[in-house]
Amino acid sequence: MISPDTVRVMEALQADGGDARFVGGCVRDALVNRPVLDIDIATPLKPDEVIARLNAAKIKHAPTGLKHGTVTAIVDGHPFEITTLRIDVNPFGRHAEVAFTDDWEKDAARRDFTINAMSATMDGDVYDPFNGVEHLRTGRVVFVGEAEQRIREDILRILRFFRFYAHFGQGRPDMRALLACSRLAGEIVKLSAERIRQEIFKLLESDRSADVWNIMMHAGVVTHFLPEATAVPVLSRLIELEAARHHQGKAFVLRRLAALLDITQNCVPMVIKALKLSNDQAAQLATLATPTWKVSLRMSVKEVEQLVYRLDNDMVRSLLLLASARENTREHFDELYQAATAFRAPRFPLVGGDVLKIGWKEGPDVGRILGEISEWWMEQGFKPGRTECLAKLLENYPNNPDPKPAWLAKKE
Known part of the structure; x- marks a missing residue:
């Protein structure tokens, strides 16, 4: 948040007494020393004023959401979403009607969770009207305002609650939030498959996803969008195996999704449809959940090498991880996993x-x-x-x- 590109955008907005702060996820992630991937900026300036200041600073920009007050500045290919302070006049999820304001606290009050309602200046001063810093420190994911009302404004907030709880929560979830999510879970069917998929994939990136999924199941949430995904013990064992194998970087969410599935004849096609997976994602999930060739820890090294030739090293390693998690054993796992890692499939001599x-x-x-x-x-x-x-x-x-x-x- 102190890169030259960021400083350039902030200085353009703050010229001649203008006001601008970092908001939302970038503030939250910076406070817990997580990588800041996207930088969102808020300002009392109206969109036309934002555009004028970016033009004066010779910064490229795109009108990505003028109706909602959003202009995206682009510096060296890096986007910065700049949004005018606003209040919701008629909240309808992504299609809310808004009115612009110059009140920072009113703008913060429209955000979903306290940990996402903080803002910060370039100098590092944090504005925290709803106790987000304390909630972040203690691992509490709490709605801003009354939980049920905030969920009714956008049903996706049910899934967002569990996603943020998976990544930032500690101990038991906030009971008022959990009860509200449970009461309104039947409304999830109104959400688009794309929005559901995005939240579920982000949730599955967390190493706490198995525990959180179990809570979602007991709250009656999962049955409304992915009733085939109930194999929580398998997912839990898979995550343990991944940790033992020192898997680095972003989790392979399709492998974790495959672990959750109770495999029946029509299970995979139904999940592919429910989440509207791309052709590539659908093919990967089908291979992971129902591979054409039988995969188990009773395979020989020779069979593992043949499977690497048919698929590739990464896919076979994933299949062995899943086999170990499903069979609940690690016998022969290390030997087979090493074979899948070391083998380099030769090219077939004929064409x-x-x-x-x-x-x-x-x-x-x-x-x-x-x-x-x-x-x-x-x-x-x-x-x-x-x-x-x-x-x-x-x-x-x-x-x-x-x-x-x-x-x-x-x-x-």
Whole structure:
């Protein structure tokens, strides 16, 4: 928050007596020494005044939400969302009608949780009208104002409550908030799949997600948007395994989601639809939850290497983590996980052109034949070279217009 780009934007807004502060998540994260990813700025300046000051400072900008008072400044490719102080006139979730104000406390009062209602100056002075600093210190996620009313303004706040509790909470959740979430959980069905997915994925990034998911289930929340996701013990064991393996960086949320699923015939398609996953996300979840090839800790190292060839190292490691969590055992896990990490799959020596050269025409038979030869090659431990694979191809498929083509005869 003190980078040259940030200073440049703040100085532009504060020129000639203008006022601007950092608000929301960037203040919260800075106070607990977490990486600040997005910087949001609030100001009493109206949007046209903000634009004029950015123009004067030769800072690029985009009118990303003028109706709600938001202008995005862009410095060296970094966005800074600048929003005029406002109050909600008619709160309707993302479509609330707002009126601009110059009252910082009224603007803070429209925010969801006390830990998100703080603001800070460039000099580091923190303004905290709702005791957010103390709540952050003690791990309490508390609504600003009356919980049920704030949820009715935007039902997504139910999922946001559990997401922030997973990342910042300690001890038991705030009971008034929990009861309000439970009472209004049936309204979650009105939310778009995209908004639900975004919150759930962020929640699953937390290493406390299994405990929080269990609370959500007991509060009757999960059944309204993802009733297939109830395998909390599996998720808990998976997170322990990830920690033991020193997994760094952002959690692989699709693996954690797969761990939660009670696998039935239509489970995965229903989850894909409920969360409106992208094609790539859907394919990954299907592989993680219901892999085509059987995965267990009773596999041999050879079978693990074959699976790495079919998929890739990362996916096989994920499948082994899930297998260990589901089977509730670590027997043979370390050996197989090491094999999945160390093995580097070689390139199959044959290509489609080799099948065409022995007389087959283009079409599905080419892929089928290559698949059969590659299965043999894998069973041989990936050892046969190109010459041996070509010989196996001719041995298995001798009935063709030219049993021994000239190009092969010359090599002999």
